Amino acid sequence: MTQTLDQIFVIALQRLLGLLPVAVRPLASAILCVVAILVVFPLLFAITTWLERKGLGRMQNRLGPNRTGPFGLLQPVADAIKSLTKEDIVPITADHVVHFLAPLVLVMAAFLAYAVLPIGRNMVLVNMNAGVLFFFAVGSTVELSVFMAGWSSRSKYSLLGAMRAVAQMISYEVPMVLATIVIIMEAGSLSTVAIVEKQAGYTGIFPHWFVFTPWGFMGFALFMIAATAESNRSPFDLPEGESEIIAGYYIEYSGFKFALFFLGEYLGMFATSGLAITLFLGGWSAPFSFLTWIPSYAWFFAKLLVLIGAFIWIRGTLPRLRMDQLMNLAWQYILPMALINMLVAGIWHFMPVGPIRWLVCSVLLAAPCVVLSFTLKRKKRLQVRTYYFAE
Amino acid sequence: MVGEGILKGLAETARNFFGSYVGKDRLTTVQYPEERLPQIEAARSFPFLVYDGSDWQQGMRCVACQICEKECPPKCILIEKSKDKKPDAVGKQQFYPAVFDIDISVCMSCQICVEVCPFEAIKMDVEYDLPTDDRFGGLLLHKQQLAKSNEYYNTIHPTEAAAVDAALAEERAKVEAKARAAAAAKAATEAKPSQAQPASGESR
Numbered sequence: 001m002t003q004t005l006d007q008i009f010v011i012a013l014q015r016l017l018g019l020l021p022v023a024v025r026p027l028a029s030a031i032l033c034v035v036a037i038l039v040v041f042p043l044l045f046a047i048t049t050w051l052e053r054k055g056l057g058r059m060q061n062r063l064g065p066n067r068t069g070p071f072g073l074l075q076p077v078a079d080a081i082k083s084l085t086k087e088d089i090v091p092i093t094a095d096h097v098v099h100f101l102a103p104l105v106l107v108m109a110a111f112l113a114y115a116v117l118p119i120g121r122n123m124v125l126v127n128m129n130a131g132v133l134f135f136f137a138v139g140s141t142v143e144l145s146v147f148m149a150g151w152s153s154r155s156k157y158s159l160l161g162a163m164r165a166v167a168q169m170i171s172y173e174v175p176m177v178l179a180t181i182v183i184i185m186e187a188g189s190l191s192t193v194a195i196v197e198k199q200a201g202y203t204g205i206f207p208h209w210f211v212f213t214p215w216g217f218m219g220f221a222l223f224m225i226a227a228t229a230e231s232n233r234s235p236f237d238l239p240e241g242e243s244e245i246i247a248g249y250y251i252e253y254s255g256f257k258f259a260l261f262f263l264g265e266y267l268g269m270f271a272t273s274g275l276a277i278t279l280f281l282g283g284w285s286a287p288f289s290f291l292t293w294i295p296s297y298a299w300f301f302a303k304l305l306v307l308i309g310a311f312i313w314i315r316g317t318l319p320r321l322r323m324d325q326l327m328n329l330a331w332q333y334i335l336p337m338a339l340i341n342m343l344v345a346g347i348w349h350f351m352p353v354g355p356i357r358w359l360v361c362s363v364l365l366a367a368p369c370v371v372l373s374f375t376l377k378r379k380k381r382l383q384v385r386t387y388y389f390a391e
Numbered sequence: 392m393v394g395e396g397i398l399k400g401l402a403e404t405a406r407n408f409f410g411s412y413v414g415k416d417r418l419t420t421v422q423y424p425e426e427r428l429p430q431i432e433a434a435r436s437f438p439f440l441v442y443d444g445s446d447w448q449q450g451m452r453c454v455a456c457q458i459c460e461k462e463c464p465p466k467c468i469l470i471e472k473s474k475d476k477k478p479d480a481v482g483k484q485q486f487y488p489a490v491f492d493i494d495i496s497v498c499m500s501c502q503i504c505v506e507v508c509p510f511e512a513i514k515m516d517v518e519y520d521l522p523t524d525d526r527f528g529g530l531l532l533h534k535q536q537l538a539k540s541n542e543y544y545n546t547i548h549p550t551e552a553a554a555v556d557a558a559l560a561e562e563r564a565k566v567e568a569k570a571r572a573a574a575a576a577k578a579a580t581e582a583k584p585s586q587a588q589p590a591s592g593e594s595r
Contacts, residue, residue, distance in 0.1 A: 055408065058407065058408045058411045058412070059404040059407050059408050060407065061407055061410075061411050061417045061418055061419055061420075062411075062418065062419070062420050063411075063418065063420065063422070066422075313401060313404060313405070313408075314401075316404045316408075317397070317400040317401050317403070317404045318397065318400060373394075
């Protein structure tokens with residue numbers, strides 16, 4: 001029974017495909033899976049916008065949206081209707097083709113990343129043996145679309161926003177990839193499916209998630225910080241800092257294209273959260289061995305919602321970083337920590353199992369963590385800046 | 392310790408998040424159409440015209456002097472003077488506005504019209520929800536819509552209105568005293584016409 005419930009979507013797909021002639025089955029299978037992703041994750045996006053507005057409201061002692069439907073639950077529908085019926089304004093000096101393509105490229109790249117995420121047991125669109133690599137390759141397309149949007153709009157704000165976004169995303173992509181390398185080292189595979197299966201075992205009732213090791217925990221923390229910066233979310237939302245450059249690279253977008261940017265950004269956030277779940281939090285596996293009767297996909301989405309909640313909580317708490325703080329954090333803290341983390345993961349691998357291994361690796365990670373934090377806290381001597389061209 | 396401030400901040404927002412479900416006094420916002428905050432006395436939105444008594448046309452204090460029209464910075468007031476005259480608030484025969492329009496879509500609530508009015512005829516209202524589906528005609532208020540009684544003025548700005556009423560009563564008393572003095576003088580002259588008449592006749 002639990003087996004059937006766990007595999008219900010896989011079985012349904014097989015049954016459905018059984019009705020079709022053999023020649024079209026691979027194509028039909030691909031289309032059905034893609035449609036499922038195209039339906040589920042935008043729905044999650046709709047729910048998240050509501051959750052975010054409600055959560056942020058409560059954190060600021062407000063009620064949040066409560067006019068449309070019970071508890072404001074129909075707010076995403078109202079937002080969708082509003083953005084779809086709005087006028088689509090394109091600046092007269094804008095590069096129309098690139099301006100049109102930028103949101104499409106963003107959403108397309110965001111959706112492509114879901115191809116390698118195992119949502120449940122046997123539920124992955126493509127079991128690629130270079131899945132993690134594919135994920136990061138597709139993720140880099142986001143930078144392209146952001147710069148397309150900023151450049152083609154012919155607006156100073158959007159260009160500044162795009163420059164900031166590209167600088168930030170490239171800076172944080174390095175530590176993000178380096179943070180995942182420890183997992184690849186330990187799992188010995190780039191395939192997301194293999195990585196999840198590696199973590200699906202249990203010792204007693206506790207799972208073998210990579211986050212429950214010193215290097216795994218550190219890797220998870222670094223990955224989540226980098227993921228927040230990658231998805232341009234607060235406190236790393238400089239590219240769209242409302243108080244400075246209004247909306248950043250999508251300031252010249254309105255109506256449906258703006259909604260697409262919004263969608264793409266959230267989809268990117270879900271995708272990186274999904275990858276964090278896959279790599280560190282055991283993907284679709286249950287947190288305790290006695291909870292395995294709950295279907296695997298339910299666990300995946302539960303973990304995803306927890307991470308989304310964490311993102312909202314962080315957004316409601318932290319103020320925006322300054323540009324130099326942002327860069328210092330990336331290059332002086334996260335990058336060295338990621339490199340040390342790789343070293344520690346290697347040491348962990350070759351040490352005998354036991355509490356000594358835990359102690360050594362924890363100390364090896366905690367010490368540089370504290371030391372590097374002093375470099376961040378160090379007071380910088382700022383010189384008077386001379387502007388040669390502005391005068 | 393690095394990250395200590397972050398943890399403190401997270402605890403604070405979490406406290407707000409859960410606290411807002413428990414303690415209703417935490418919620419600082421007011422659910423506007425159903426609940427409203429009590430208005431302070433100095434609140435103001437758009438001007439209105441004050442009238443005394445019960446008939447808004449008879450009691451209107453405005454004498455169509457057009458000072459407010461000239462002083463209005465965004466030029467949102469339109470006044471047309473009447474041909475005939477009627478008694479004003481203090482009893483003098485005055486013109487009255489045949490047309491008095493205020494375009495509240497243009498009005499910037501600066502209160503200059505109120506400051507310059509020598510007849511205490513135009514005052515600031517506190518009514519702020521004036522939505523309409525006609526953004527041109529619906530926001531152009533005419534004389535009848537603008538006319539509001541002195542009692543209404545007393546309820547929205549009690550202190551100010553009391554001062555205005557006192558000043559007007561004083562003025563009215565002064566006018567009446569003058570009229571009475573004039574009447575008395577007239578009566579006195581009529582009482583001894585034998586002496587007065589030839590004297591006046593002589594003076595002419």
